[in-house]
Amino acid sequence: MANTPQAKKRIRRNARRAEVNGNRIGRIRTFVKKVESALASGDKATASSALAAVQPELQRGVAKGVLHKNTASRKFSRLTKAVAALS
Template identity: 80%
Template sequence: MANTPQAKKRIRRNDRRAEINGARVGRIRTFVKKAEAALESGDKDAATLALAAVQPELARGVAKGVVHRNTASRKFSRLTKRLVALG
């Protein structure tokens, strides 16, 4: 258990941040799933729009520090590759 006031504050802060960061990661996952569903359906227009929505979400996740830069790059690259294969 935390003894110092600073450690107690740190625990409170970490709990708040974990909740916020979890919501951010969940939001990114939702966008990625929507893009994957659009790619699965074979509808190129819907997939293009979904991919355009995923890219800024991934970039925001990287900027906020909840997703690693290479992870975001890999996800976007693989989604783009699948989109190109549709056409």
């Protein structure tokens, strides 16, 4: 258990940050799932618009430090490739 006031404060802070970051990751996952569901249904127009919405979300995740930049690039690249393959 933490003994110093600073250690106690870090525990409180880490709990708050974990909640915020978890919400950010969940939001990104939701946007990615929208693209994947549009791909599964074969709707290129919906998939394209969902892909356009997912890109800034991935970049925001990178900027906020919840995603590595290569992870975001890989996800966006694979989604883009899948949307392009629909036509």
